[in-house]
Amino acid sequence: xxxxxxxxxxxxxxxxxxxxxxxxxxxxxxxxxxxxxxxxxxxxxxxxxxxxxxxxxxxxxxxxxxxxxxxxxxxxxxxxxxxxxxxxxxxxxxxxxxxxxxxxxxxxxxxxxxxxxxxxxxxxxxxxxxxxxxxxxxxxxxxxxxxxxxxxxxxxxxxxxxxxxxxxxxxxxxxxxxxxxxxxxxxxxxxxxxxxxxxxxxxxxxxxxxxxxxxxxxxxxxxxxxxxxxxxxxxxxxxxxxxxxxxxxxxxxxxxxxxxxxxxxxxxxxxxxxxxxxxxxxxxxxxxxxxxxxxxxxxxxxxxxxxxxxxxxxxxxxxxxxxxxxxxxxxxxxxxxxxxxxxxxxxxxxxxxxxxxxxxxxxxxxxxxxxxxxxxxxxxxxxxxxxxxxxxxxxxxxxxxxxxxxxxxxxxxxxxxxx
Ligand code: AMP
Ligand code: GLY
Numbered sequence: 001x002x003x004x005x006x007x008x009x010x011x012x013x014x015x016x017x018x019x020x021x022x023x024x025x026x027x028x029x030x031x032x033x034x035x036x037x038x039x040x041x042x043x044x045x046x047x048x049x050x051x052x053x054x055x056x057x058x059x060x061x062x063x064x065x066x067x068x069x070x071x072x073x074x075x076x077x078x079x080x081x082x083x084x085x086x087x088x089x090x091x092x093x094x095x096x097x098x099x100x101x102x103x104x105x106x107x108x109x110x111x112x113x114x115x116x117x118x119x120x121x122x123x124x125x126x127x128x129x130x131x132x133x134x135x136x137x138x139x140x141x142x143x144x145x146x147x148x149x150x151x152x153x154x155x156x157x158x159x160x161x162x163x164x165x166x167x168x169x170x171x172x173x174x175x176x177x178x179x180x181x182x183x184x185x186x187x188x189x190x191x192x193x194x195x196x197x198x199x200x201x202x203x204x205x206x207x208x209x210x211x212x213x214x215x216x217x218x219x220x221x222x223x224x225x226x227x228x229x230x231x232x233x234x235x236x237x238x239x240x241x242x243x244x245x246x247x248x249x250x251x252x253x254x255x256x257x258x259x260x261x262x263x264x265x266x267x268x269x270x271x272x273x274x275x276x277x278x279x280x281x282x283x284x285x286x287x288x289x290x291x292x293x294x295x296x297x298x299x300x301x302x303x304x305x306x307x308x309x310x311x312x313x314x315x316x317x318x319x320x321x322x323x324x325x326x327x328x329x330x331x332x333x334x335x336x337x338x339x340x341x342x343x344x345x346x347x348x349x350x351x352x353x354x355x356x357x358x359x360x361x362x363x364x365x366x367x368x369x370x371x372x373x374x375x376x377x378x379x380x381x382x383x384x385x386x387x388x389x390x391x392x393x394x395x396x397x398x399x400x401x402x403x404x405x406x407x408x409x410x411x412x413x414x415x416x417x418x419x
Contacts, residue, residue, distance in 0.1 A: 002027040007070025008034050010363035010381040011290035018297045022305035035365030035372050049074055052082045060086050066309050072287050076101045088312035092286050095262040099284040103183055104145045106284050113256035117281040120185040126170040133162050141185040146178030150224055190275035194292045197250050200316040201263030204250040208323050209237040210292040218413045225339045229414030230295040231329040245279050294361050294381045295330035299323045327389040329396045329415045331382045333408045338377035346374040346407040357385040389415050
């Protein structure tokens with residue numbers, strides 16, 4: 001199979017690593033890729049994700065059978081619809097991607113199909129929104145409707161904070177179009193969980209749940225980030241909870257999207273809040289999560305490539321996935337200052353490490369001659385597997401203790417407290 005992989009993060013490095021092991025793979029190109037990918041595996045033709053017709057022309061010319069889309073932006077721009085006449089595409093259509101690209105769409109959809117989620121109301125006027133919050137309990141959650149790269153959610157502890165958030169989204173429009181409509185949502189308490197499922201439009205096959213650490217600082221302090229670490233298995237995600245999530249959330253999404261005439265094919269990511277034994281949806285994403293994927297793929301036994309192709313083609317043959325025993329912990333190394341301002345050009349030691357149970361994923365790296373430079377906030381990820389969480393965690397942190405991490409930082413409490 002001839003494959004094109006779109007994306008540039010550690011998630012795509014992990015997908016590249018997993019797909020490269022498939023006996024069904026004959027040719028793999030990545031765009032734009034990062035420092036992990038040998039130059040000969042990077043698309044050489046001048047293509048541009050801002051002009052998807054260039055990607056379409058490349059896919060035709062290079063006889064690509066399957067395009068795998070890592071990040072959400074090309075999906076929001078309709079890459080699947082544009083490439084679909086020429087190759088299979090792992091990733092939903094632009095209409096189905098609204099589960100991620102519009103929180104209002106996702107909320108209305110969940111209400112219609114009785115999928116458990118926090119109560120909410122949409123607003124476009126600052127004054128009306130301020131009137132509404134007066135009677136609501138605190139804390140209260142304010143969410144921009146559109147894609148905001150992790151910056152579109154405010155948890156307000158008091159009415160003053162809520163008003164500031166509403167003012168910046170609705171009046172100052174700091175998020176542009178994405179924040180012209182906001183949802184004001186009830187605050188949910190509990191533990192967060194990420195559940196991914198492969199979907200072919202008819203059914204959903206879940207992966208094991210993963211826990212993501214979204215805040216920048218230890219003890220879940222500081223601002224939200226793209227994710228600072230992840231691990232599995234998650235001890236509280238037992239079989240009955242997983243079954244409940246499958247029946248009450250994943251299956252109804254797939255059936256609902258089919259009934260809406262926008263079947264969902266690709267990766268459904270349910271961001272959940274678990275309280276006691278109840279799961280509520282915080283958000284949907286329509287692509288693999290980062291950094292969860294970097295912890296998940298080393299644990300997956302199945303050959304992923306045929307599964308992605310089958311999902312993209314609308315006929316998944318399996319009904320479940322198989323995982324290795326044990327545990328996996330993934331720790332993100334970010335540039336100092338992230339998610340605020342940080343250097344985008346840190347000199348990095350050129351490292352390619354796959355040592356037994358340890359893998360160093362490249363995130364924001366690029367090659368420059370014989371050296372390596374950082375290109376983003378999240379620079380590397382370190383994954384370690386072990387017979388249990390304790391062992392995986394110890395291996396990961398022991399490795400990082402000797403790692404050349406000048407200019408970088410990482411959280412020291414990933415998977416702590418669940419051992
Ligand atoms: P989202 O992008 O909707 O997943 O929101 C980002 C983060 O904000 C989530 O990972 C949660 O930590 C938090 N959050 C979002 N919605 C709620 C909610 N209704 N109640 C409590 N926390 C929330
Ligand atoms: N880990 C959060 C995300 O991928 O959106």
